[in-house]
Amino acid sequence: MSAPIRLLGENSTPIWGMTNAERCRRMAEKDGKPLAPGHELVFNLAYVFDPMLLRWVIEQPGTVFAWGGAPVIGQIPVGSDPTAATVIDLSDGRKLYNRQLRKLEQPFVRELTPGTRREIERKSYFGAYKGVTDALTKYLWPELALWLTRGAASIGMTPNMVTAIGAALCVYATYLFAYGHYWQGMLAGFIFMVLDTVDGKLARCTITSSKWGNVADHGVDLIHPPFWWYFWGVGLGTWGLALSNQTFLLVMVAVVAGYVLQRVIEGMFIKDFGMDIHVWQKFDSDFRLITARRNPNFAILFFATLAGRPDIGLIVLAWWTVISLVVHAVRLVQAYAVKRSGRPIVSWMEEAQP
Numbered sequence: 001m002s003a004p005i006r007l008l009g010e011n012s013t014p015i016w017g018m019t020n021a022e023r024c025r026r027m028a029e030k031d032g033k034p035l036a037p038g039h040e041l042v043f044n045l046a047y048v049f050d051p052m053l054l055r056w057v058i059e060q061p062g063t064v065f066a067w068g069g070a071p072v073i074g075q076i077p078v079g080s081d082p083t084a085a086t087v088i089d090l091s092d093g094r095k096l097y098n099r100q101l102r103k104l105e106q107p108f109v110r111e112l113t114p115g116t117r118r119e120i121e122r123k124s125y126f127g128a129y130k131g132v133t134d135a136l137t138k139y140l141w142p143e144l145a146l147w148l149t150r151g152a153a154s155i156g157m158t159p160n161m162v163t164a165i166g167a168a169l170c171v172y173a174t175y176l177f178a179y180g181h182y183w184q185g186m187l188a189g190f191i192f193m194v195l196d197t198v199d200g201k202l203a204r205c206t207i208t209s210s211k212w213g214n215v216a217d218h219g220v221d222l223i224h225p226p227f228w229w230y231f232w233g234v235g236l237g238t239w240g241l242a243l244s245n246q247t248f249l250l251v252m253v254a255v256v257a258g259y260v261l262q263r264v265i266e267g268m269f270i271k272d273f274g275m276d277i278h279v280w281q282k283f284d285s286d287f288r289l290i291t292a293r294r295n296p297n298f299a300i301l302f303f304a305t306l307a308g309r310p311d312i313g314l315i316v317l318a319w320w321t322v323i324s325l326v327v328h329a330v331r332l333v334q335a336y337a338v339k340r341s342g343r344p345i346v347s348w349m350e351e352a353q354p
Helices: 020-031 052-059 117-127 135-140 142-154 159-178 182-205 211-239 245-273 282-288 294-306 310-340
Strands: 005-008 039-044 047-049 063-067 070-077 086-089 096-098 103-105 109-111
Touching (some): 005 020, 020 052, 052 070, 063 109, 117 142, 135 142, 135 182, 159 182, 182 294, 211 245, 245 310
Parallel strands (some): 005 039, 063 086
Antiparallel strands (some): 096 103
């Protein structure tokens, strides 16, 4: 059952292919958490805001976020005056920690008009970007992914459609790697990696995320990397650079075991400390830019192939996986030591909040 809502004012300017009223309704329905008894959500249709603010007001009944004195979003007693609640005015530039996207920033709030629509779409898109991620996702293709996200929204594509196209390209890239068609495979893989960004941003910007869509997206992300690296090794024979059986076995043990164990460590950290290992201290967030995940590993193989040595690229990838595993293991041990000393494990971004 969706939460009771009250919409303040009217606004016909569309945002991400829908009215602001529809966007607010979708956000209220998507959250699904119960409000305090006798309370309702209020949305000012003159403004578009960061969805993080909705999560905050649901956790804090009687709170209204405002901008320049005007109420924007809040949870208040039914029929009451929004300005009579506890008002937090975000126009003072304060920052809040977004646990879901792992970043500390000022939540965006903008007045929605025909003249500000594209700027707001851009803000909401980058607002949906994870603050802690790999270097390629963070720096290489945000603008391309924004263009594709806008295009997908304008023609009514769903995030699951984008995920399905990406998954097909992922499988195709695996096939191409197996036959040594590395450049074609990397092109297919690159498009897949960009679409892997687009589907999530499309879901967040259009408020159309779903449990099964999330499972499909993350399932593909989780499973495919070892297959890419294995079939990359298989394809080396086409280049006359096949690794010896012993070397190939050692490389694959390092790659697969390192990948699985690093994921296990990340899961243990979340289970025991309630947060992602990469948001603990700034070192961890910086190391996430280059740690041995798919995208940084893809960059290693790209430059090795550019140099005409895709075989050395795979060996370097294996070593980098082992190094990344050791770093994560050391950080996990250090976190347990901090916990045993009685000190809390807190994200450096939460500590940085004013």
